[in-house]
Amino acid sequence: MKRFEFIQPSSVEEALAAWEPGAAWLGGGTNLLDLMKIGAMQPDRVIDITRLPGLSGIETLSDGSIRIGALVRNSDLAVNATVARDLPMVAEALLSGASGQLRNAATVGGNLMQHTRCNYFQDPHAACNRREPGAGCDAREAGDRMALLGWSDGCIATNPSDFCVPLAALDAVIEVRGPQGAREIHVSEFHLLPGDNPQRVTALEPGELILALRLPPEATAFAGHARYLKVRDRTSFAFAMSSAAAALKMEDGRISDARLALGAVAAKPWRAAEAEAMLSGAAPEEALFTRAADAALAEAKPSGDNAWKIDLARRTAVRALLMAAAGTPARIPALPASPFGSKVGDLAHA
Amino acid sequence: MSPSISLTINGEARAVALDDPRVTLLDLLRERLDLPGTKKGCDRGQCGACTVLVDGRRVNSCLTLAATLDGAEITTIEGLALGEELHPVQAAFIENDAFQCGYCTPGQIMSAVGLISEGSAGDDPERIREGMSGNICRCAAYHGITIAVQEATRNMIRTDKEDAA
Numbered sequence: 173m174k175r176f177e178f179i180q181p182s183s184v185e186e187a188l189a190a191w192e193p194g195a196a197w198l199g200g201g202t203n204l205l206d207l208m209k210i211g212a213m214q215p216d217r218v219i220d221i222t223r224l225p226g227l228s229g230i231e232t233l234s235d236g237s238i239r240i241g242a243l244v245r246n247s248d249l250a251v252n253a254t255v256a257r258d259l260p261m262v263a264e265a266l267l268s269g270a271s272g273q274l275r276n277a278a279t280v281g282g283n284l285m286q287h288t289r290c291n292y293f294q295d296p297h298a299a300c301n302r303r304e305p306g307a308g309c310d311a312r313e314a315g316d317r318m319a320l321l322g323w324s325d326g327c328i329a330t331n332p333s334d335f336c337v338p339l340a341a342l343d344a345v346i347e348v349r350g351p352q353g354a355r356e357i358h359v360s361e362f363h364l365l366p367g368d369n370p371q372r373v374t375a376l377e378p379g380e381l382i383l384a385l386r387l388p389p390e391a392t393a394f395a396g397h398a399r400y401l402k403v404r405d406r407t408s409f410a411f412a413m414s415s416a417a418a419a420l421k422m423e424d425g426r427i428s429d430a431r432l433a434l435g436a437v438a439a440k441p442w443r444a445a446e447a448e449a450m451l452s453g454a455a456p457e458e459a460l461f462t463r464a465a466d467a468a469l470a471e472a473k474p475s476g477d478n479a480w481k482i483d484l485a486r487r488t489a490v491r492a493l494l495m496a497a498a499g500t501p502a503r504i505p506a507l508p509a510s511p512f513g514s515k516v517g518d519l520a521h522a
Numbered sequence: 523m524s525p526s527i528s529l530t531i532n533g534e535a536r537a538v539a540l541d542d543p544r545v546t547l548l549d550l551l552r553e554r555l556d557l558p559g560t561k562k563g564c565d566r567g568q569c570g571a572c573t574v575l576v577d578g579r580r581v582n583s584c585l586t587l588a589a590t591l592d593g594a595e596i597t598t599i600e601g602l603a604l605g606e607e608l609h610p611v612q613a614a615f616i617e618n619d620a621f622q623c624g625y626c627t628p629g630q631i632m633s634a635v636g637l638i639s640e641g642s643a644g645d646d647p648e649r650i651r652e653g654m655s656g657n658i659c660r661c662a663a664y665h666g667i668t669i670a671v672q673e674a675t676r677n678m679i680r681t682d683k684e685d686a687a
Binding site: 409 | 651
């Protein structure tokens with residue numbers, strides 16, 4: 173690991189003042205430290221933000237929004253009573269990610285900032301435009317499970333986060349502060365598609381720091397029919413090959429509002445607005461879900477030897493919608509977000 | 523900068539001068555504090571061999587910079603037994619053949635202790651397997667590990683009840 177200067181500010185102001193080009197914020201360290209060990213990230217200065225006050229709370233605001241501090245750990249967020257009750261697919265996504273040890277360390281802010289798990293990004297000896305602009309992309313030759321949507325010739329990496337998929341579906345907002353002051357960024361606009369500049373992966377400006385995440389009051393209206401489904405090589409402790417967050421608002425047996433976002437198919441969690449529009453007002457049935465999933469993947473095209481993944485993503489979306497229609501289970505299944513983890517008939521949330 | 527940190531390790535207060543901020547908790551324990559019970563496997567958070575408790579929560583010590591831990595309470599496998607009396611999880615691992623080569627065992631045991639205190643798995647074998655998925659065992663002693671964690675969970679709940687009564 174390259175040497176770095178270690179700084180431990182005790183306030184947000186001090187942290188912002190300590191930032192300089194080449195610096196990195198350190199939260200739980202589960203992604204940054206790993207990338208530093210293998211040489212994919214080489215910050216000159218590491219700013220430990222874990223002791224900043226006021227960033228570890230989970231609160232319900234007067235308008236019904238749920239505000240989550242950037243330093244809340246994944247494991248604490250997943251078992252928080254409000255989150256488990258009102259945002260069950262957020263809890264399920266969190267519990268389907270990583271391992272118990274990693275969830276105890278990983279933070280909300282760090283999860284939003286999580287880098288792609290593309291092998292070629294992680295290997296400093298491989299060509300990667302995301303790591304080194306203009307270097308080329310070795311994944312184009314060898315990647316077989318890369319992006320289907322929104323990729324460019326320069327980069328076909330996917331965003332690996334589970335957490336961000338339901339956040340995108342539920343219109344979460346990120347509160348940031350930086351040298352130019354405070355601002356808010358919608359989760360769906362936070363991760364950038366690669367285009368001609370794959371190195372720029374988020375909308376954060378240099379020196380900006382994530383302070384909190386906010387779920388709008390409408391997000392809680394889906395609690396009775398909200399699921400996250402994640403298909404992976406093994407049932408636990410693996411990144412998604414494809415995933416989907418599906419949420420339905422049901423009124424008199426019909427869908428009055430729908431949310432659908434897909435994971436592991438693009439450089440950002442992929443909100444499927446067209447599919448949502450098709451679902452709204454209709455009766456929940458498999459044929460409708462299939463048409464909606466077709467619409468969600470209509471623009472998908474293979475970025476390498478991964479045409480198989482289009483089918484997988486489509487089926488994942490259909491299955492997630494079926495699971496959501498069946499109702500949120502009273503308790504998160506033993507195998508969270510797994511196609512093997514839910515028996516229909518096991519419901520009773522709401 | 524050479525941060526100095528104060529830690530409590532297995533109940534003992536330790537002051538540590540760090541000459542390099544790159545030192546992980548894992549390397550601090552093994553290389554500098556003579557506590558080699560915590561094992562280094564992948565060194566990337568993927569195998570769980572380095573699991574310890576920080577302030578009572580299980581984490582991968584390989585992905586934790588020692589410099590971030592000023593004031594923390596660390597428990598390693600060396601600090602689990604009460605004198606000659608094994609921790610219930612240690613006893614259950616022996617009773618149920620929950621290891622073969624033993625290299626992953628300290629991490630498995632620390633992870634199990636963390637999991638049991640999290641309280642979400644109970645003695646449900648499926649929830650235990652899911653909760654222990656951050657610990658890889660190349661000898662594939664998973665069957666015994668699952669039974670050991672079930673048994674330790676039951677024993678610890680029973681002991682808690684007796685203590686309360």
